[in-house]
Amino acid sequence: MVTTLEKTSIRRPIGPPPHNGNGWWWSDGDDPQALAVPSWKLGTWLGLGTLTVLFAALSSAYVVRIGGERLAFALPATVWLSTALLVANSVALTIAQRRLRRKDRRFVAWLGVAALLSIGFLISQVATWQTLAAQGLFFTSNPHSSFFYVLTAVHAAHVLGGLGALVRCVYHVRVRSSFGRLRRALGMTATYWHFVDAVWLWIVALFLWTSL
Amino acid sequence: METPNIAHAEAAVEAHHHEPQSFWTKYVFSQDHKVIAMQYMITALVMGFIGMVMSWLFRIQLAWPDHNLPFLRFLMPTNMESGTLQTPGYYMLVTMHGTIMIFFLLTAILTGGFGNFLIPLQVGARDMAFPFLNMLSYWFYFLSCVVVTISLFVSTGAASGGWTSYPPLSALAKATPGSGLGQDLWLVSIALFIVASTMGSLNYVTTALNMRAKGMTLMRMPLTVWGIIVAAVLGLFAFPALFAGAVLLLLDRHLGTSFFLPHLVLGGEHIVRDGGSPLLWQHLFWFLGHPEVYILILPAMGITSEILSNGARKPIFGYKVMVASLVAIAFLSFIVWGHHMFVSGMNPWLGFAFVITTLIIAIPSAIKTFNWLGTLWKGNIRFTTPMLYAIGFISTFVTGGLTGLFLGNSALDIPLHDTYFVVAHFHVVMGLSSVFGIFAGIYYWFPKMTGKMMSERWGKVHFWLTFIGSYGVFWTMHYLGFMGMPRRYYSYDSYQFLPPSMHTLQMIITISALIVGAAQFIFIVNFLGSWLRGKKAPDNPWQANSLEWQAPTPPPHGNWGPKLPEVHRWPYDYSVPGASADFVPQTVPVEVEPSGEHHSAAVAVNGHGHTNGHGNGHHA
Numbered sequence: 050m051v052t053t054l055e056k057t058s059i060r061r062p063i064g065p066p067p068h069n070g071n072g073w074w075w076s077d078g079d080d081p082q083a084l085a086v087p088s089w090k091l092g093t094w095l096g097l098g099t100l101t102v103l104f105a106a107l108s109s110a111y112v113v114r115i116g117g118e119r120l121a122f123a124l125p126a127t128v129w130l131s132t133a134l135l136v137a138n139s140v141a142l143t144i145a146q147r148r149l150r151r152k153d154r155r156f157v158a159w160l161g162v163a164a165l166l167s168i169g170f171l172i173s174q175v176a177t178w179q180t181l182a183a184q185g186l187f188f189t190s191n192p193h194s195s196f197f198y199v200l201t202a203v204h205a206a207h208v209l210g211g212l213g214a215l216v217r218c219v220y221h222v223r224v225r226s227s228f229g230r231l232r233r234a235l236g237m238t239a240t241y242w243h244f245v246d247a248v249w250l251w252i253v254a255l256f257l258w259t260s261l
Numbered sequence: 262m263e264t265p266n267i268a269h270a271e272a273a274v275e276a277h278h279h280e281p282q283s284f285w286t287k288y289v290f291s292q293d294h295k296v297i298a299m300q301y302m303i304t305a306l307v308m309g310f311i312g313m314v315m316s317w318l319f320r321i322q323l324a325w326p327d328h329n330l331p332f333l334r335f336l337m338p339t340n341m342e343s344g345t346l347q348t349p350g351y352y353m354l355v356t357m358h359g360t361i362m363i364f365f366l367l368t369a370i371l372t373g374g375f376g377n378f379l380i381p382l383q384v385g386a387r388d389m390a391f392p393f394l395n396m397l398s399y400w401f402y403f404l405s406c407v408v409v410t411i412s413l414f415v416s417t418g419a420a421s422g423g424w425t426s427y428p429p430l431s432a433l434a435k436a437t438p439g440s441g442l443g444q445d446l447w448l449v450s451i452a453l454f455i456v457a458s459t460m461g462s463l464n465y466v467t468t469a470l471n472m473r474a475k476g477m478t479l480m481r482m483p484l485t486v487w488g489i490i491v492a493a494v495l496g497l498f499a500f501p502a503l504f505a506g507a508v509l510l511l512l513d514r515h516l517g518t519s520f521f522l523p524h525l526v527l528g529g530e531h532i533v534r535d536g537g538s539p540l541l542w543q544h545l546f547w548f549l550g551h552p553e554v555y556i557l558i559l560p561a562m563g564i565t566s567e568i569l570s571n572g573a574r575k576p577i578f579g580y581k582v583m584v585a586s587l588v589a590i591a592f593l594s595f596i597v598w599g600h601h602m603f604v605s606g607m608n609p610w611l612g613f614a615f616v617i618t619t620l621i622i623a624i625p626s627a628i629k630t631f632n633w634l635g636t637l638w639k640g641n642i643r644f645t646t647p648m649l650y651a652i653g654f655i656s657t658f659v660t661g662g663l664t665g666l667f668l669g670n671s672a673l674d675i676p677l678h679d680t681y682f683v684v685a686h687f688h689v690v691m692g693l694s695s696v697f698g699i700f701a702g703i704y705y706w707f708p709k710m711t712g713k714m715m716s717e718r719w720g721k722v723h724f725w726l727t728f729i730g731s732y733g734v735f736w737t738m739h740y741l742g743f744m745g746m747p748r749r750y751y752s753y754d755s756y757q758f759l760p761p762s763m764h765t766l767q768m769i770i771t772i773s774a775l776i777v778g779a780a781q782f783i784f785i786v787n788f789l790g791s792w793l794r795g796k797k798a799p800d801n802p803w804q805a806n807s808l809e810w811q812a813p814t815p816p817p818h819g820n821w822g823p824k825l826p827e828v829h830r831w832p833y834d835y836s837v838p839g840a841s842a843d844f845v846p847q848t849v850p851v852e853v854e855p856s857g858e859h860h861s862a863a864v865a866v867n868g869h870g871h872t873n874g875h876g877n878g879h880h881a
Contacts, residue, residue, distance in 0.1 A: 088390040088471045092463050095497055099459050103501035106545060110505065113541055114520060189517040192536065199512065 093237050097244045100207070104248050107203065108255055111196040120193050120260035124253075125180035131173040132253055135246040138166040142239040149235055156235075157222055163242070164215045167208055174205055193259065200252050207245050214238040280818040290400075292392035293818055294377045297399050299710065301373030302703075308406055309366035310781070315358040317778055322346040324764075324771035326752050340418065348751045349438045352421035355749065356439070357413065359424030360447065363553065364454050365406055367695050371560040372458065372496065373402060375702055376465045376489040378710060382809035383483045385474025385826045387819045390467040394460045401457035405450040412446035420447035423749070425546055428521035428539045432513045435527060445514065448507045455500045455507075462493035474808070476828030480584075481847070483807045483832045484577065487584050488563020491591045492556045499552035499595070506545035513537065543605055547598035554691045555594040558658075559587055561698025562629060565654045567832075568701050569633055571805045572648030573640025574843050576833040579632040586625035593622045603671045604678045612671045619669035626662055630655065641836065641843070645803070646720030650701035653728050654694050661690020664739065679749070682742025685735045693731050700727070703788070708802045712815045713795030719787045726780035733773030737766050806846045807832040 084091065141163040148156035178198070181187075186194045214237065221234050281287045291297060318337060321328055322345075331344035340350025377395065381388055389395045412419045421439030422430040426447065434441045469482065469490045509520040519537035526532070570577040577583065599607060599615035633655050642648065664686040667673045677683060700723075707715050746759055753759055753767075801810040808828065812820055826848050834845040 084470050086471075088467050091471060092391060092394075092467045095463050095466055096459070099497045099501050102498050103505055106502040106505035106548070107509075110509065110520070110541055110545060113544070114536075114538060188512075189519070192519065195512075195518045195520065199509070203508070 087233075089233050089237060090240075093240050097241070100244065100248075103203070104200075104251065107196070107200055108251070111192075111200070111255070112259075114192045114196065115259060118192075118259075120256060121191055122181070122184060122186055122193065124256055124260070125177045127173045127177045127180060128253060131170050131177065132249065134166050134170040134173060135249050138163050138170070139243050139246045141166060142235075142242050146235055146239050149232060152228070157219065160215055160218055160235075164212060167212055167215070167242075171205060171208060174201060177201070193256075197256065200255075204245070204248055204252060207248070211238070211242050211245050214241055290396060292388070292396045294381050294389050294392070294395060295710070295816060295820075297395055298374050298376075298378035300399050301377060301402065302370055302375075304403060304406055305366050305370035305374060308361050308369070310785075311410075312358050312361035312366060313778055313781065315354045315361070317775060318346060319351055319354045319358070320771040320774045322351055322751070323753075324768045326754060339416075349418055349421060351751045352437065352749075353413075353418045353439050353443070356421045356423050357409075357419050360420070360451075361409065362692065363424060363557070364451065365409065367557045367692075367699070368454075368458065368496075368553070369402055370699055371557060371695065372465065372489060372493060373399065373461055375485070375560060375564065375699075375706075376461065376493065378706065379483075379485050379809065380465055380468050380489060381472065382709075382812060382816060382820060383486050383807050383832075384469055384472060385477050385808045385821070385828060386468055386472035387821065387825070389464045390472055391464050395464050398457045398460035398464070401453050401460065405453035405457060408446050408450035408453060412443050412450065415442045415446065417441040417443055419443040425543075425550065426510070427546075428510065428513065428537075428542050429523075429525055432510060432522050433525070433527060433532065434514065445511070448511055452504060452507050455504045458496050458500055462496045465493040466490050466497070474825050474828055477808075477847075480581065481828060481831045483563075484566040484580070484583055484587075485560070485563040485807075487587055488560045488566075491587045492559040495552040495556050495559070495591050495594065499549045499556075502545050503549035506542055506549075509545075510542065540602070540605060543602050544598070547601045548595075550601060551598040552591075552594045554687070555590060557691055557695040558698075559591065561654060561695040561702075562587065562658075564698045564702040564705075565633065565651045566636075567807070568647045568651040568705050569636050569655075570833050570835060571705075571803050571844075572645060572651065573637050573642050574835045575636055575640045576831075576835055577632070578635030578638075579628075580831065580833065582628055583632055586628045589625040590622060593618060593625070597622065600669055600671075600674070603674045609671075616669060616671050620666065622669075623662070623666060626658075630659055630662075645704075646715070646717055646724055647701045647705035647803075649721065649724045649728075650697050650704065653724065654697040654701060656728075657689050657693040657697055657731070660736075661686055661688075661694060665690055676745075677742060679747055680742040681738045681746050681748055684748050685738035685742060688738075689731075689735045693735065697728075700724075700784070705803065706809075707788075707791070708798030709809055709812075709814055709816070711792050711795075712798055713791050714798045714802060715791040715795060716787050719783055723780055723783045723787065726783070727777055730773045730777035730780060734770050734777065737770050737773070741766055741770075801846075804842070804844045805832075806830075806834055806844050808847055811846055811848050 086094075141159050145156045145159035145163065148159060178201070181194065181197070188195060188198050214234075218231070218234050218238050221231050226234070281291065281293070287293075288296060291300075314336065318333065318341075321330070321333075327345070329344040333346075334341050334344065337346070337350060340347040340353070346354075377389070380386075409419075417438045419439055420426065420431070420443045421437050422444065426444070430436045431440060431444050434444075469486050470479075473479075473482070509518070512518045513520050513522055513534075517534075519534040521539050521542045522532065522534040522537040523539070524532065524535050566577055566583060597615060597619045599611060600619045603612055603615075637652075664682070668677060668683060668686055704715055704720055707713070741763060744759060744763060746753065746763060753763065798814055800812075800814045803810070808826055809816070811826055813822070827850075828847045829850045830845065830847055832847050834840075834847075836843045837845050
């Protein structure tokens with residue numbers, strides 16, 4: 050049963066007009082169900098926002114704690130090796146994504162390259178820590194070394210998480226997931242890795258800055 | 262890129278073919294947002310009950326310091342040996358009361374409980390954007406509750422350095438008994454809680470932004486959804502600071518670093534640390550701590566707005582400004598944390614900046630209050646239990662907000678800091694207000710969650726006892742604060758400046774607290790009794806407009822049956838002149854007459870299906 054009311058009486062004194070629920074800051078247009086960004090991308094970016102605050106909190110704690118004191122040791126040369134490996138890792142993942150977009154099966158090889166580069170990074174990290182330890186710089190030696198170990202260790206934990214994400218992509222290849230699913234998995238993985246690589250550059254820049 | 266339509270279609274198919282059948286996947290490791298919501302809600306209520314019992318024990322100590330109540334030993338086997346609460350036990354109870362109430366009750370129930378239940382139902386989705394992550398969120402929360410509960414039973418006692426866990430008290434195992442294993446477990450449980458909260462918040466924001474039904478524009482979303490997702494964004498960007506702090510504090514405790522520990526002498530023994538800053542912890546803690554109180558209040562504001570509009574049978578006053586003020590409060594909450602540290606030592610100019618940012622929060626808060634009163638103004642108010650709690654929310658929010666103006670001003674905060682005035686302020690504005698929002702929400706959505714009505718009569722008894730009793734507790738506390746009575750003391754017997762009348766006030770507070778506590782048993786019986794053998798609830802008992810009331814009661818797996826709802830209007834079309842009922846659900850189409858100078862609309866009220874709420878249980 051449908052009752053149609055007299056049209057003259059339907060005036061709404063308060064609130065936006067019922068037939069036009071356009072946004073205030075932005076309009077949703079005719080297709081209001083979703084933003085232009087797919088959910089997995091939105092979720093990934095929000096998650097990376099959280100991680101950004103984590104690293105920002107640790108970094109600002111470092112800056113506050115040292116109170117303008119200069120870095121007391123030289124960064125080991127392996128830091129530069131680590132940097133190169135992670136930059137290469139980002140490049141490899143970008144290539145893998147492009148290959149996948151062109152439906153080129155060889156993208157899997159680039160996933161392997163990215164994984165090898167990140168394992169190389171972890172080895173280089175261990176070497177960095179050993180170099181510092183050999184110089185007598187341990188976890189508790191001074192605030193610089195404490196924060197260097199903390200920041201690089203928290204970062205390394207995220208590198209391990211990234212390796213897990215790469216394994217998940219390979220798993221999707223193995224079980225012959227759909228193209229869309231594969232693209233989504235690789236898209237999330239690549240975005241995450243670019244973030245982890247950018248955090249590494251930030252950490253290096255931070256310690257270069259405090260050694261000025 | 263997948264289009265949302267395909268996603269919805271897939272979900273529809275899944276809803277029909279993949280409804281979990283086994284007990285374990287249906288009720289325990291469920292990925293259904295409604296089951297997860299109930300899991301969150303019940304776990305949080307149990308934790309809140311524990312937190313409330315703790316408050317009775319230390320309130321008894323404060324009112325009758327020489328009490329001898331051996332029967333309380335069954336609640337507190339250690340630290341209560343002679344029937345009197347001992348000092349370490351007192352500090353442990355105060356610390357754990359704060360921790361449990363803020364994180365494990367209020368944060369969990371508002372975002373995890375209401376967020377999970379309401380967001381998909383109110384935006385017209387079948388479930389959360391990431392159901393697996395959602396399940397994981399609950400189980401991380403559950404784990405954090407287990408860890409914090411275990412910490413109550415370790416031989417040295419639970420953490421007792423305050424819910425803020427300031428170092429050096431929290432950093433040195435020998436500082437107090439609770440600074441041992443109890444403090445470690447505290448830090449671990451908070452870290453787990455942060456992981457849980459982050460996974461949940463990702464879901465709430467993504468679902469609300471990306472899973473809306475056709476026609477559900479952002480500006481047609483109920484204010485509940487706005488309140489919860491703004492709080493979720495706060496959680497995403499504030500909690501990591503505490504996570505970082507917790508990691509550093511654990512390292513200070515166990516690996517000998519000096520992040521927060523300066524060189525100290527403890528019991529004649531030199532602590533081999535150097536140069537750490539206890540203030541650094543305070544900055545990291547309060548960078549979370551202040552947004553955290555808004556994580557508790559914003560969802561409660563949303564719930565209140567929703568219920569006030571429904572109970573007053575009027576559109577919410579100033580919808581867009583309500584949304585804007587939620588966002589403004591959220592933004593400001595990130596730049597006011599220093600007001601917790603006015604007496605910790607800071608540059609007066611920095612303090613001045615924090616005073617300004619803090620007082621600015623009064624503007625969006627006052628706008629919201631004005632709009633709530635505007636919504637009630639000349640409304641055809643139905644004083645149902647949820648409505649009473651929503652009105653109670655306005656009362657406590659205004660009372661607590663006004664004392665916030667005193668404390669936000671550093672010149673006044675210096676004498677009032679760490680007195681009972683502060684305890685009264687934050688309990689009223691953040692504790693009571695969000696608890697009132699939660700009760701309003703439980704009474705309001707209980708019929709949709711369980712398919713049963715709660716008893717209105719006992720609900721009202723519960724409300725009046727809680728409302729009057731709470732004011733008995735916290736109104737009185739303000740006077741103690743003016744007397745200069747410091748907080749966190751075990752006993753006040755040896756302070757000459759405190760007049761004997763203080764004891765009378767302490768007793769009034771404790772008796773009121775016990776009355777409020779007793780009233781909660783009425784709630785528990787009403788909640789469980791109604792669930793088991795309550796009156797069957799109609800689909801739309803409150804004659805409300807938002808989408809969840811157009812779903813079957815209780816909503817099935819997938820929420821909407823084969824067809825998703827379509828939204829044609831905002832959720833506050835109450836008392837539309839000329840409409841046949843005093844509410845027009847969001848699913849009712851609007852026919853626009855294209856001809857004529859005045860574009861007038863005709864409302865077609867669909868009389869069948871779920872749109873017009875056959876259960877008019879609350880007609881006058």
